[in-house]
Amino acid sequence: MKTKIITISREFGSGGRTIGREVANRLGIPFYDKELVEQVALESGFAPQFVEEHGEHAPNKSRLSYAFSQQGVPGFMNGMSTADFLWSVQCNVIMQLADKGPCVIVGRNADYILKDRSDCLNVFIHADMDFRADRIVRLYGESEKSPETRLQEKDKRRRINYQHYTGQEWGLASNYDICLNSATLGIDTCVEMILSLLK
């Protein structure tokens, strides 16, 4: 496999973003995460913060949302719900970015969106709850909710989003080329493992 694109899916707090950024730095190729979000935001007309918050979260699939969607009520684009419209814009942006050349893309179901390309290395980074809870408190500080609750909520939203748009189960090894436990292996080792596959 001649890899050009590295997609990194990750559990919240596992260090997947840090690993992706370091891999991109070491390879001297673009890293798309916040940058990607901003580009999606520009193309969709949404505020960047909205895209950041909803891009990987559970789609709103209430009956009300469908009803509005069918009637073309403002807030629903081309008869699509906000979530579905955002998904279609994300797909386009990610495919365009991959066409541009080698890069690392973190999150946004890029593994699934680029599944027809043969030049992707799809990575999944995960870690146990203790490791992730400790990490998000160090990185993002405390909040009203316990770190475990924040992790569970975020995990649940990503799982529902992934399942909804890909029809696959979140976190199954078979969706990826390599899955790494950053808690037991260490973040630096995860970086080295990914790099060694690209040599």
Added chain:
Amino acid sequence: MKTKIITISREFGSGGRTIGREVANRLGIPFYDKELVEQVALESGFAPQFVEEHGEHAPNKSRLSYAFSQQGVPGFMNGMSTADFLWSVQCNVIMQLADKGPCVIVGRNADYILKDRSDCLNVFIHADMDFRADRIVRLYGESEKSPETRLQEKDKRRRINYQHYTGQEWGLASNYDICLNSATLGIDTCVEMILSLLK
């Protein structure tokens, strides 16, 4: 992590056993697969072929089996069903083998059985259906059933067995330290990746 024990779980036909044997050879440590089966067989009084066939397969959990089990009908040991008795013997054997020193153990839910040890590297090897179908025909020859049917049946049995005895879902990345796709990465690369984690 100071690794002494490498457990390898694998989808049938993915090359997990080949990878495990090569890792053990390169490290000069024991490799337990058939050897393990034979040892389990000796301790349990079962014929090796019976253990080979039932050790990773779906437990018989019909109402009838429970009824017999409670009544201590011959064929059920210490009030346990055949499958449960075999499971308890396998647990003991695997724990004893791990206590002996560094080794590679393939299959038999060893990752779960040894979960309380901190010196295990738990590996999962998987591959897509085409790769595995091609491989089992080359290795084990044709049979009356299509290779896809053979794979699906074996996968299903392993999944049910794993779920029943571990309470976890088979194939979830979070159950392992590293999961590798032998079809996209290649069997030799999988061996190198595992060895690099032990240096």
